[in-house]
Amino acid sequence: MELEADPSVFDVDFAREQFPFFELDASKEWAFFDNAGGTFPCRPVVDRLTHFYRSNRVQPYGDNPLAAAAGEQMDEGRSVMAELLGVPTETLTIGPSTTQNLNTLSIACAPFLGKADEIIVSEQDHEANIGGWERVARQTGATLHIWPANAKDGELDLADLEELLSKRTRIVCMTHCSNILGTINPVQKIIRLGHSYGARVVIDGVSCAPHSWPDILSTGADVYCFSTYKTYATHLGVMYVASDFLEELTPQCHFFNVEKTGARLDAAGPDHASIAALAGLGEFFQTLHSHHFGASDKTLYRKASEVSALMNQHEMSLCKILLGSLRQLPIRVIGRSSAAGREANVSLVCLAVSSASLASLLAKKGIATKNAHFYAYRLLKKLGVDTDEGVVRFSFAHYNTKDDVTHLVNALTNILGE
Template sequence: MTYDVAAVRAEFPALAEGAAHFDGPGGSQTPAVVADAIAATLRSAVANRGTVTRAELRAEEIVAAARSAAADLVGGQPGGIVFGRSMTQLTYDVARTLAKRWGPGDEVVVTRLDHDANVRPWVHAAAAAGATPRFADFDPVTAKLAVADVEAVLSPRTRLVAVTAASNLLGTRPDVPAIAAAARGVGALTYVDGVHLTPHDVVDVAELAGDFYVCSPYKFLGPHHGFLYAAPALLETLEPDKLAPMPDTVPERFELGTLPYELLAGTTAAIDFLADLVPGAGSRRERVVASMTELAKHEAVLLDRIDDGLAALPGVTRYGDPSRRRTPTTLFNVAGRSPAEMYQGLADRGVNAPAGTFYALECADRLGLGTAGAVRAGIAPYTDESDVDRLLNAVADLAR
């Protein structure tokens, strides 16, 4: 199998505007089939879910299809998929639910590598319960979060460990299975932020071994919302706050209000698109695995091209794992140019590579970047060599 990036690019209307997009970590561009699925749903008769009218049945079908697609993407069961407005909202909801069981003396572990959406909800929930948040540090030179870094702050009173599967700022990929095993060793649950990993590699929630996995479809070519996966048996043990008339079944008891049917239809279309990035046969899960494997190879080649190109430029400081075991994300600064100046200068040259801390406040502080942060260049399924060359030429021009 080969990855045909030209064929992939042809499916993205936004690319016709001409920019080289390295802003995917903040939200990817959307293929036409996703927009079509959303529009088709909005043009169709849809009502609150039910079993009487065609409009009600259509809503039921859309939700069932989206749960099935999301489960295929992460290797889980449809009954464990919970949809929400965003990863942040879902995380706050789960944190508040779990915190009902916490009290003074209990501890919650978060890491300084994480996006704040996998830090602050747990800090707030711990404070409300009288529990104590504990921070696991990472090595700012290698940008690695070692298992030992997490183990150093575990205790018999640890109730949960929140950890990223891939840093949205650096791309660093901690050893989540080993961290989850360490958490289980002290009787704690593990909550895994998969927002930045899901768009770039095969996800298998069983192999990751965390108890919760959460991600955002708009980072992998879909619309703006989020979904969480947990084993249905685990969800059955949790009692979230909800309206009295809401279903008490799993996963519905976690989904507040009417679901956005058009966005769920778009998510199904996005996952089907990912499954067909390369030609193949088999179940959707099998095609997802094959396609994401080839995508990861394609993106790794482009990441090498960026890293080698930036390394050859004077005045460029790169941050991150030097072994390149990371998602295709490069964080850098240029001597004599502020991150904001680089952001604007790149945009003026038709290259969309934003700058900042990207809500990874603890991570940026640990790296000594302050509130200004750095420039982040992220590769997406539609990125090609010409995009990379435009980025490198623009950086070289600004670095002069």
């Protein structure tokens, strides 16, 4: 079957050259569509990680050259991440994962929550931005409200949020983009609304960041989180907390570290090498930017945003091909079946074949995907999807090619179309 992709100026071959994985024979055998579970890391990140482990895996910041170099590399990792996001370094907490960061955040909020207070979470969210808040509400006596997802397509209605909001609302938690539906939520509007009631707004950007590089400051979020193992880097969670909110939170670090940059909500002390390797993400965006736009003295944040916009255009051109082909097949797309207002992340259940069988039949044809509830357990329950089987999810990354999606569409048509 011959397929037409939208024209795109993104140089996907050049992008793939930046990933060691695509040098392996295995990469030729697979069209990889489980990127929402984690992307491949780019070369500068892998190189820095390897360098740290080979040469500087010592206690950092000591008075010897090895330890000093380890500390410098970690500082660079933190400062490059701040530059990439266009935020002050001290507003970033770098933890082992977003789940850990959000859990720590919820515990840090507990001292200012009581029986008179209310927290709102969305039913569309990954459990990482629900469970910790539920536990803290139980402990403090605060009321937890669930902003319900629509049972038909999983989407959220702002009018429902408005009904839940009141002057008692202290925290509103929600996802920028659903990891199941791919729907992009109007977070700026929601944040403004939350703020008008005096609430703090916590945004889970994990599913959005790999497709649209975060523009944290213009969202106005009090907290914005994402996971760098899904943005082509090491396995960490990055959490921005606005300075005035950070001041209100009870520190979760050792008492003598409170004034250290990024320490206040760092309850874990994640892998030093992984922090150092984040600097490679800056190099990666620089390389792609100069390849596409030529030399420029723009900030790293602008470069990352411009490159990400190109990546997004490319991914969406491929995603449209998949969405178009699904119309012919006996499946239920979970969420909207159009390309508008979504990221390139498509979930479905099949009418004739279980999700587990479909994922396994696709694997036999060289398509790497997965069936699961992907920790959006409550959303799947609401949508009437069996949580053991879950959905089959096709999540794109910028390094996917037109051949990948052609292969996927042909495999799906072959399995389900006859």
